[in-house]
Amino acid sequence: MKEEKPSYNRIPSNKELVNDFTTGNVTGRLIKFATPLFLGNMLQVVYNMVDMIIVGNVIGKAGLSAVSIGGDLNNLLTFLAMGFTNAGTIIISQYIGAGQRKNVGRFIGTFTVSMTCFAVIMTVIAALLHVNILNWMNTPPEAFQEAKNYCLTCILGLVFIYGYNAVSGVLRGMGDSRHPFIFIAVAAALNIVLDCVFVIGLKAGAFGAALATVISQGFSFIAAVLFLAHNRHRLGFEMDRSCFVIDRGMFATMVKLGIPMALKSTSVAFSKMFVNSYINAFGVTVSAVTGIGSKLNHMAAQCANAFNTAGAAMVGQNIGAEKYDRVTRILISDFCIMAVIGVFFSAAMLLFPNEIFGLFTKDPEVLDVCMEFIPVAIVIFIGSAFRAPSNALSNGTGNYIVNFAIAILDAIVIRIGLALLLGITFNMGYLGFWLGDAIAGFTPFFIGGAFYLSGKWKTNKYVIKK
Numbered sequence: 001m002k003e004e005k006p007s008y009n010r011i012p013s014n015k016e017l018v019n020d021f022t023t024g025n026v027t028g029r030l031i032k033f034a035t036p037l038f039l040g041n042m043l044q045v046v047y048n049m050v051d052m053i054i055v056g057n058v059i060g061k062a063g064l065s066a067v068s069i070g071g072d073l074n075n076l077l078t079f080l081a082m083g084f085t086n087a088g089t090i091i092i093s094q095y096i097g098a099g100q101r102k103n104v105g106r107f108i109g110t111f112t113v114s115m116t117c118f119a120v121i122m123t124v125i126a127a128l129l130h131v132n133i134l135n136w137m138n139t140p141p142e143a144f145q146e147a148k149n150y151c152l153t154c155i156l157g158l159v160f161i162y163g164y165n166a167v168s169g170v171l172r173g174m175g176d177s178r179h180p181f182i183f184i185a186v187a188a189a190l191n192i193v194l195d196c197v198f199v200i201g202l203k204a205g206a207f208g209a210a211l212a213t214v215i216s217q218g219f220s221f222i223a224a225v226l227f228l229a230h231n232r233h234r235l236g237f238e239m240d241r242s243c244f245v246i247d248r249g250m251f252a253t254m255v256k257l258g259i260p261m262a263l264k265s266t267s268v269a270f271s272k273m274f275v276n277s278y279i280n281a282f283g284v285t286v287s288a289v290t291g292i293g294s295k296l297n298h299m300a301a302q303c304a305n306a307f308n309t310a311g312a313a314m315v316g317q318n319i320g321a322e323k324y325d326r327v328t329r330i331l332i333s334d335f336c337i338m339a340v341i342g343v344f345f346s347a348a349m350l351l352f353p354n355e356i357f358g359l360f361t362k363d364p365e366v367l368d369v370c371m372e373f374i375p376v377a378i379v380i381f382i383g384s385a386f387r388a389p390s391n392a393l394s395n396g397t398g399n400y401i402v403n404f405a406i407a408i409l410d411a412i413v414i415r416i417g418l419a420l421l422l423g424i425t426f427n428m429g430y431l432g433f434w435l436g437d438a439i440a441g442f443t444p445f446f447i448g449g450a451f452y453l454s455g456k457w458k459t460n461k462y463v464i465k466k
Contacts, residue, residue, distance in 0.1 A: 021033070021093075021175060021313065021314040021317040021318065022317055022318050022321040022323050022326070026314075026326055026329040026330050026333055027329075027333040027337075029314065030307070030310055030311065030314060030330060030333050030334065030337070031333075031337065033175065033177050033310045033313070033314070034177070034306050034307050034309075034310035034311075034337075035177075036177040036178045036180070036181035037172070037177045037180070037181065037305075037306035037307075037309055037310055038303060038306035038307070039181055039185075040177075040180060040181040040184040040185065040306075041302035041303065041305060041306045042299075042302065042303075043181075043184055043185055043188040044184060044188065044302060045295070045298060045299045045302050046188060049295050049299075049359075049360075050191070050192050050195055051067055051191075051195060051209040051212070051213065052064060052067050052068070052291060052292070052295055052360055053359055053360055054195050054196070054199045054200060054209065055067050055199060055205070055206055055209050056288075056360045056361045057360075057361070057362070058199055058200060058203075058205075059146065059205055059206070060361075060363065061284055061285060061287075061288040061361065061363050061365075061366050062140070062142040062143045062146060062284060062288075063143070063146060063205065063206060064287075064288035064291045064292065064360065064361060064366070065139075065140055065142070065143035065147070065280075065284050065287040065288045065291060066139075066143040066144075066146030066147040066149075066150055066205075066206045067146075067147075067150060067206055067209060067291060068276075068287060068288065068290055068291025068292075068294055069134065069137055069139050069143065069147045069276070069280065069287070069291075070146075070147045070148075070150030070151045070154065070206065070210070071150075071291070071294065072137070072269070072272060072273045072276055072294070073126075073130065073133055073134075073137075073151050073154075073273070074150075074151070074154040074155075075269050075272075075298075076266055076269040076270060076273060077122060077126055077154075077155070077158060077161075078161055078165075079262075079265035079266050079268070079269045080122065080262050080265070080266045081115070081118070081119070081122075081158075081161065081162040081165050081166075081262075082165055082262075082265055083258055083259075083260075083261035083262025083263065083264065083265045083266065084114070084115065084118070084166075084254065084258035084261070084262055085115075085165040085166055085168070085169035086169065086258075086261050086309070086312065086395055087254050087257040087258035087261050087262075087398075088107075088111045088166065088169045088170065088173065088254060088258075089169040089170075089172050089173040089309070089312065089313060089316075090173070090257065090312060090313070090316045090395060090396060090398050091107060091173070091250075091253060091254065091257065091398075092104055092107065092108075092169075092170060092173025092174060093173045093174075093175075093312075093313045093316035093317045093320065093396075094316045094317070094319060094320040094398070095107065095320070096173070096174060096175075096317060096320070103250075104174075106247055106250065107247070107250050107254075108170055109245060109246075109247075110245070110246050110247045110250045110251050110254065111166060111169075111170070111250075111254065112166060113245065113246055114246060114251060114254065115162050115163070115166040116159070116162075116163070118162065119158050119159040119161075119162035119163065120159070122158055122162075123155060123156065123158045123159065126155045126158070127152065127155050127156070130148070130151045130152060130155060131148065133151075133273075134147055134148060134151065136277060137273060137276065137277045137280055138277050138278075138280040138281045139280060140280060140283065140284040140287055142284050143284060143287070146205055146206040146207075147206065149205065149206050149207035149210070150206040150207060150209065150210045151210075153207055153210035153211050153214060154210050154213065154214065156214070157210075157213070157214030157217060157218065160214060160217045160218040160220075160221045161217055163221040163224075163225070164183075164217055164220045164221040164224055167221065167224040167225055167228055168180040168183075168224060170228065171224070171228065172309060172313055173313060173316075175313065175317075177310065179224075179227055180224065183220045183223045183224050183227075184220055186219070186220070186223070187216040187217060187219055187220040188216070190215070190216045190219060191212050191213055191215075191216035194208075194211070194212030194215055194216065195208070195209055195212045197212075198211055198212050199212075256400060257398050257400055259400070260400040260401075260403035260404040260407060261395065261400075261403050263403070263404060263407040264403050264404070264406050264407035264410070264411075267407045267408070267410070267411030267412060268407075268410055268411045268415065270411065271410075271411035271412065271415040271416050271437075271440075272294075272415070272437060274416055275415065275416065275419040275433050275436065275437050276290055276294075276433075278419070278423060278430075278433055279430050279433050279434070282429070282430045285363075285365050285366055285369060286369060286430050288361070288363075288366050289366055289369045289370050289372075289373060290430075290434075292357060292360045292361075292366075292370060292373070293373045293376065293377065293434065295360075296349075296356075296373075296377050296380065297377075297380050297437075297438075299345070300342070300345065300380050300381050300383075300384040301384065303338065303341050303345075303384055303388075304338060304384040304385075304387050304388040304391070305388075307334050307337060307338055307388045307389075307392070308334075308387075308388045308389075308391040308392050308395065309392075310334075310392075311330055311331065311334040311388065311389060311392025311393075311396065312391070312392045312395035312396040313396070314326075314330050314392075314396070315327050315330055315331075315392055315393060315395075315396025315397065316395075316396045316397075316398070318330070319396060319397055319398075319457075324457075324458045327393070327396075327457070330392070331389040331392065331393055331452070332389075334388055334389040334392055335385060335386070335388070335389045338384060338385035338386075338388045338389070339385040341384075341385070342381045342382050342383075342384055342385040343381075343382075345377075345381040346377075346378045346381045346382065349374055349377045349378060349381070350374070350378070353370070353371060353374055354367075357370040357371075372431055373434065375435075376431075376434040376435055376438050377438075379435070379438040379439060379441075380438045380441060383438065383439075383441030383442050383445075384441065386441075386442055386444075386445035387441055387442070387444045387445060389448070390444040390445045390447065390448025390449065390452075391406075391444050391448065393448050393451065393452055393457060394406065394444070394447075394448055394451065397457045399451070399456075399457065402447060402448070402451050405447055406443065406444050406447050406448070409443055409447065410440055410443040410444060411440075414439075414440040414443045415436065415437055415440035415443075416436075417436075418435075418436030418437075418439055418440055419432065419433045419436030419437055419440075420436070421436065422435050422436045423436065
């Protein structure tokens with residue numbers, strides 16, 4: 001008997017794998033979908049913090065500075081991939097919302113081949129330029145070699161970082177956030193174990209921390225690929241060799257949407273590197289504190305990213321289904337949830353600053369400067385609540401013009417401009433650079449708010465073709 005092929009014109013009944021966000025309670029669905037993303041991102045924060053905590057306590061403030069500066073470059077390269085990953089998530093979610101499931105398989109093939117080529121190109125470029133970048137960032141001499149080792153190791157593992165983000169983006173576009181969480185949870189546990197082995201046991205320094213991260217991310221990537229291939233029929237798409245060619249129309253759509261998203265995320269990362277290049281000139285102590293602050297900032301950003309990603313996928317499906325009234329409810333729920341999280345983090349920072357900063361270092365000089373970062377951290381936490389729903393709207397609608405505006409204003413005009421104004425013109429020093437970076441986090445809220453109030457998102461042209 002001939003095997004019956006699955007239907008690709010309907011949403012599979014396996015709700016564990018694919019979610020329909022166009023019906024049901026908005027807040028409940030947002031929380032249910034975002035929770036695995038949130039927990040997964042928090043796990044990433046935890047094991048990234050473990051890198052810095054272990055390196056800081058084993059090597060000292062030079063190690064903290066090295067991981068901080070190396071992490072800035074790694075974040076720039078990672079955010080570049082995440083821009084195109086988010087584009088892929090939105091395109092898939094809109095295909096599903098519009099009932100065009102048979103196009104999903106072809107797009108995944110185009111997406112996979114494109115991201116692989118992109119990873120190889122960026123690996124070569126970054127490997128050639130990483131020393132020059134470290135010099136441009138005013139890396140303190142005491143931390144230079146450790147930072148160089150950390151950067152090069154992460155660069156050589158870019159294919160795993162890009163690959164995992166791509167596969168996770170595919171699953172999130174289909175409404176499945178649970179399995180990416182499982183993969184990253186296992187990777188986080190593996191990363192912590194390897195950190196202890198390489199940094200504490202083998203005394204491998206920042207190189208050991210980077211190697212532990214690359215190995216754990218490689219495991220996540222392989223596990224995610226195997227899961228996607230094994231469950232392709234239940235997910236409702238085909239995956240064979242014929243799929244792995246670049247469809248020019250789909251590639252053009254991905255690039256048109258992905259470039260502004262990548263520009264938005266990488267311009268922010270680049271502006272942070274630019275600002276930190278001034279901060280690093282204040283010496284290894286301030287550079288170390290900036291590294292600790294970057295991890296706290298990363299924690300807030302990952303919370304916002306979880307609800308941004310969940311909200312964007314939900315917005316994308318409802319845009320595809322032309323259910324615009326649900327989009328407003330999604331954005332309100334997104335903001336309220338993030339506001340609660342922002343207040344919680346701010347309270348923790350005010351009540352337990354010594355305990356929080358003491359996790360990273362016992363150096364009294366570093367801890368004294370850490371106390372100056374408290375108000376900056378609170379601005380960062382509150383800003384994340386305003387940023388998440390705005391990004392969910394701009395990403396979910398696929399409006400590349402709004403994303404481009406956020407990229408230019410957030411990174412180039414506001415972040416760098418405010419940092420230079422407060423740090424140099426107002427003579428506030430490194431505190432001014434910190435505050436300028438933190439205040440710029442509110443930029444997406446004002447641009448996204450203007451876009452929402454204009455009502456143009458309701459008549460936004462589809463990212464996908466009808």
